[in-house]
Structures are given as C-alpha cells and as structure tokens.
C-alpha cells in the first residue's frame with residue numbers, strides 16, 4: 001500500500017547516516033528541517049545510544065547549528081523508563097550498568113539507582129564499565145531479577161582504532177555468566193516509536209521514521225506501523241533495499257529528496 005505522505009504530521013529522524021555522517025552535517029539537513037517547520041511538521045531525533053544524556057545531544061546538534069530542545073531527543077532510556085513503569089509498577093530501586101548520565105536520567109524519572117537490593121537490573125551502553133559492577137549485575141540477574149537491556153547494539157560505530165563494545169556485548173557477557181537473557185528495548189523494538197507516537201497524540205501512520213539502517217530503523221518502523229523511509233546516505237545501499245521481502249515505504253537518496261515529497265504531497269491535511 002502506498003503511504004499517504006500528506007498525512008505525515010511528525011518525522012522521527014535517526015541521526016548518524018541520516019542527518020550527519022560522523023562529524024559532518026549533510027548539506028541537505030538544514031534546508032530539510034526548515035521545510036518541515038514551514039509545513040508545520042514536527043520532528044524528533046532518535047538514537048539507540050544510551051551513553052550520553054539528552055543535554056549532550058542537544059549540545060551536539062546545536063554545534064551543527066540545529067536548534068532543538070531536550071524534548072526533541074529520544075533514546076531507549078525513555079522506553080526503558082516506560083517499560084519499568086508499565087511492567088513493574090512500584091519498583092523504584094534499580095541497578096544500572098550505565099554511565100552517570102544514564103543513571104541521572106533514571107533518578108530524574110523517580111527511580112533510586114542502587115546496587116543494594118535493587119528490584120531490576122538495567123544495562124545500557126556503559127562506557128564507564130568496571131569489572132566490579134559487571135560482577136554485581138551478574139549477581140542480581142542470577143537472583144532472578146528482571147534483566148533489561150536498553151538496546152541490542154553489539155558495537156558502536158567509530159572511525160578510531162578501537163572497538164566500542166556496546167550494550168548487546170555487555171549483555172552477552174552477563175548471559176554467559178548467568179544463563180539469563182535480557183528483555184531488549186531500543187531500535188528495532190517498536191515500543192520506543194509507539195511511546196513516541198502516544199506522547200504526540202498521533203497514530204503511527206501519521207509518523208515517518210527516517211533512517212539509514214534496515215535492521216533497526218526500518219524494522220522498527222514496520223513493526224510499529226509507521227511510514228518507513230530509508231535514506232541511502234548512510235549504511236544501506238539501493239541494492240540492499242531492492243532485495244528486501246518487505247521493502248520500506250519510501251527509499252530516497254537523502255533527506256533532501258524527502259523534503260519536497262512530504263511538503264508537496266496531495267491531500268496535505270495538517
């Protein structure tokens with residue numbers, strides 16, 4: 001079924017490979033955001049990276065010249081908070097294998113972050129990981145506490161001479177030590193996008209998810225029922241897209257090509 005791009009009220013943008021690559025903003029990004037603003041279409045930035053705070057991302061985007069507030073930044077820390085509140089109401093103390101900024105986000109949401117008698121264990125992209133805390137996390141997971149991963153990524157892309165061991169790999173070590181597997185949130189789990197739609201008061205078909213990765217961005221969009229827009233400015237190629245059993249709704253070279261398609265669609269009803 002052809003998506004009704006005139007019905008799109010909100011665009012959710014992946015970041016790396018979609019609006020910039022590494023340290024370089026795409027030339028089409030600022031004009032695209034201006035087009036959305038002129039058309040009254042809102043936008044949110046969505047990343048799987050839980051090592052940084054929303055304030056860090058606001059600062060990063062502002063350094064590129066993109067004006068945005070923390071409300072426009074969404075990470076799986078948000079869906080993890082929603083998941084805990086939904087599934088374990090009243091569970092207020094959690095052990096977090098994560099950066100100080102991730103711990104602070106849980107504390108701001110009303111959780112007590114502790115290694116003493118927690119009620120659940122949350123694992124994020126812990127760039128401050130220590131052996132002692134890894135062992136403590138394994139201990140509590142082995143005691144049958146809920147085990148939640150903020151996202152599945154095994155490594156975080158980098159052009160430095162290193163491998164950034166990400167949440168999925170840290171969880172793999174914990175699974176090997178305990179025999180327990182985590183509940184995995186973040187892209188491609190659709191709950192992060194569905195939560196976002198709910199928060200905006202929109203149904204998924206009024207939201208376009210734009211990203212460069214098929215197995216995270218596009219799979220999440222399709223599971224959530226949002227309009228899936230693949231950009232070829234990052235990881236996926238046109239050949240990758242052509243071989244898919246369930247292709248994205250829209251495939252464009254970059255967001256520069258998408259802008260006019262959204263704003264000039266017939267039946268615009270915003």
Ligand SMILES: [Mg+2]
Nearest residue numbers: 014016017212
């Ligand atoms: Mg990307």
